[in-house]
Amino acid sequence: MPQRSHWVLSYVDETLSNRLVSQVGYCLYLGNNELDAQVCFVRQWVKVLTYAKIRRLFSWKNSGWVPEFAAGTLGFGMIELHHFWVAYILIAFAGLWLIAWWECSDFLYKQTLNRQKAKARIKANKPDTAQRYRHELKKELVYRSGGVVVGVAVLVAALGYVDWEETAFELQQTIGILTPADDPMPPNPCRPMPSAPTLSSMRVYSAGGMSWSDKSRIVLVQIGNQDMLSITREGRQISVSGDIYTPDGDAVHIEGNSFETPQNGAFRPKRPDRHTLKVFDKWHQEVLNIRFLNDHAIRVQGIFWKPGRLFPLVIDGEAVKFGSASFGHPCNANTDIIIGVG
Known part of the structure; x- marks a missing residue:
């Protein structure tokens, strides 16, 4: 049986952004030939390139607050002008941009790299790495999910405020629409009746x-x-x-x-x-x-x-x-x- 070979292929890309010098390809492969390792590397490289392009959209200077502030300010301004659908769109854009920016932030990217390095050390049979990997994984999940939860909470609260303002404005108008409520059916005070109503009556x-x-x-x-x-x-x-x-x-x-x-x-x-x-x-x-x-x-x-x-x-x-x-x-x-x- 041929002796198993061990390849660790990595690539460091320093040209995608002058703000980021990070490892963008990382493949640890245990196999019988170098071709499998190269295929593994290509898949990782394509994945990293795609992620890097997405991250580039959110990595320019002040991208963490300028789009959100601009869209949010315009959205709340539309409330004062009673253009509520425009307000919904702008505020939703601001909230979704905030969540996407956090998901592609340098901070979370570093947490992901730390987790990947810890996982690679486990496959390389490095000592005392399992505990480190669990620690890095837990830390990444806490930061990632915590930021998303905060972003979603802010977005829901903002959209709820728009809905409240829209309802208040509608109820103040002399032209409006009445819609059925969901109240329980009152008891029938007329008993007996010549005939009983049906469910659709x-x-x-x-x-x-x-x-x-x-x-x-x-x-x-x-x-x-x-x-x-x-x-x-x-x-x-x-x-x-x-x-x-x-x-x-x-x-x-x-x-x-x-x-x-x-x-x-x-x-x-x-x-x-x-x-x-x-x-x-x-x-x-x-x-x-x-x-x-x-x-x-x-x-x-x-x-x-x-x-x-x-x-x-x-x-x-x-x-x-x-x-x-x-x-x-x-x-x-x-x-x-x-x-x-x-």
Whole structure:
């Protein structure tokens, strides 16, 4: 049996960067011929060259803070201009650059070389090297993972701040979108009902009762022949439309989940979240309260005026009032009109 040969091939590249003088090829091979060792060396050399090109992108002077500072500053500036998608992109770039810079930093590269040298000493049967290798490996993992964790935490916090600012800005607008929440389904206060709703039925909670329908369009409030408030189902989505008036004739117009209020101060919308719309009139009275509980339930309260009428239709949490008439707990099964008066 031929005697096994032992080759240790290494290469030191001092031309890739005048800042880095380091070992870029390192191959320890135990085999029967020199050709295998040369193949091993070529593979290591190609790997190191590729890594070196990537490192060159992050190794120029001040690359550890200039791109992050510039992109981050522009990103937070975009928040003030309400260009939130631009802010997301710039801040994400800053955070990812910071993480990539750390991964390609000189400090981590030196830790990797120390680990590789310790591993090579083990293969060369050098004394007292196993403990040293474990120490270098542990140190490299701590530094590498610690830096990545810090970078990811900073990035997540920054993106979370952008999302918070975007939500706050959206809820301040008089034009916006209502989206379904993920609230649990309230208990059914109407028992027994002529027929029970299915899992896909739309449930409407109002005036202490619950009505449901499988219709694609449901009129929530109707006065005379005018639909004051309605919803349209499109798959799992809900679209709300209607007009809310004051005795003076001012109106909040809702069309397809988008709502617009007049700029004369007659109404003051309040959006505690993306699922709830409250509207107050100039007398600070709540005239509309809609909440999308979930994909299959909605809660409605409000004061609904129709132009030309002397009194409104009032729907609260307990009853429906229309002039001197009052009734509560509307429980309608598979209807297309929830609450209607002449």
